[in-house]
Amino acid sequence: MNSSEIIPSLEQSLITTDRDCIQLGSEEVATILVNLKSEEGEIIEEGGADVLIYAEGIEISETEDNKDGSYRAFISGAREINEARVGFRLDGKPSTKLITIRVQERCPEPFIDFERTQLIAEPPEILNDGKDYSTLLLQLYDREGRLLDDKTPVSLMANSGILSSTVFDAEQRLFTAFFRSRRVGEVGVYVSVRNVRYPVTIGEVRVVDPEPPEEEFSIIPYESHTMLQSSSLYLQAAGSPGIDSTKGIHLRWMLRGALGELHLPKGNLAEPNQTFNRSEDYVKIYRAKYSKVSFTLNLNRERPAVIDHANRLWIYRKEETREIYLYFRNAAKYDSLISNMSADINHSNFIALYHPELLEFECKDDLFLKLV
Structure with missing residues (x-):
């Protein structure tokens, strides 16, 4: 399915920012980003939707269409301590998802400790059939070394593919989501915590074509x-x-x-x-002229070099390098004869008594077209 055929969902789409705090009087800029997703969580990768990002209590730029299913706006030049609520509308309908941007004299350090944070994709490689999926398991630490839990809003994000909502597994103390894709390639995974989008790629999933x-x-x-x-x-x-x-x-x-x-x-x-x-x-x-080449194997006079009763096989050696394999395909007849006489001593009589049952000749070193 093409992205243009996918209907964006107000409930599944996300709004995030790369910073939730702007230092008073600085030139810092907060980039607000809306990522559209379908009802089943598929990330939309084409632009053209009617999206408006708005803010209450602070100035915000016009909404820009990134042409890849995401939309952005900017907040900058804060001149007074403030706390603003930022949201978005899709086709004129407001989303219930809001983020908070604060203007403070001093902003705290980033909340997440990425050195300890670990993402596991299980399996790390999936097929691009839109059905095969990888389970994303995220263990998230703050700067104090504490594991985050469901009290902290966390969303796993990707630039393409189909990504489910992020849920917290209390038993394993992990944030989990399920990722699928219809596009081949390596997809980077990053995270939003308390609606703050961190640009650090915390892991990736490899999407491949199914083997033929x-x-x-x-x-x-x-x-x-x-x-x-x-x-x-x-x-x-x-x-x-x-x-x-x-x-x-x-x-x-x-x-x-x-x-x-x-x-x-x-x-x-x-x-x-x-x-x-x-x-x-x-x-x-x-087409080339056929030049006949033949040789003779006299079963009455020539003695087999090898007699293998277990496989009902005799091997004749001709001209030192050529071996002719003779298979007796009627196993019952062969076993009956071998129980009453010795093929090693009287091989020609053995073949005469085996007649008219099936014999099969094979040469493994040369190609033969006719047997007379």
Whole structure:
């Protein structure tokens, strides 16, 4: 939802000042700030609302629209000891929230001890779906080293996101609020105490995009099965003997699995690093003359180098570096034969008796296209 579509709430919006005391006869300026929020606590980040900041008993500047959902006015040049009430109106309706600005001969030191104050965001990182949230836990100390409680008005604040009202947990002696956001980035959190807004950032929450589904960025592992041929690319050649083809040779290609479901070649129009997209993202198909290369494995004469009865697997070694894996896929038939004869001694008879059950051949080092 855009900020322009969010309706500001008079009850949720805040009015604060960066100082609640101005020293008599000084050039100090108190900046009054109104931050608009929606009914659910979402911080409005666009201007244009009808906001008027007013003061009773002291002069105040005209209200300025900061164009980011906040509005400000200034009080300065105080010439007499005074105590003024400052509020705001939204669409002509007055807020019940008022702050007090005092003009005194001497103003007290800042009320909060920020060296001891601690904010914990749990968790420190959330998703930008507007639903995931971080619990903000604030332990606040004054200058005397005392923990503040619900007798002191405290509001946690942020420049963006959705921030609930601040409440006091008496059991843990913590001020708490809940933060959500639809915008990616690091959001600083600061605090208002007794309506005095402190510019010190006391913590932050990191807002991130949700991670894409695992298959969207799945990486095909480089291993024995995939170093020769991708498991996500399927090619089929159909020549004139094919039942469903016309004259000539047709090459059908398909992208399978995650690659097929999530990717369509986009040439140079794809945004970089999105799913499987790369620059020059074209499908290029080449035709080259086929040169037949073959070798023979004689199951009657050649003895397997390894016989693994537990996995019903025999391994033949050819030309020192090439290994052929032979799997017996009918486990019941294999176990029945092995209980009555030794495959180590009479391997050719074993294969003859196993016939016509399924045999599966595999070479993990080379790509083979045909078995005869």
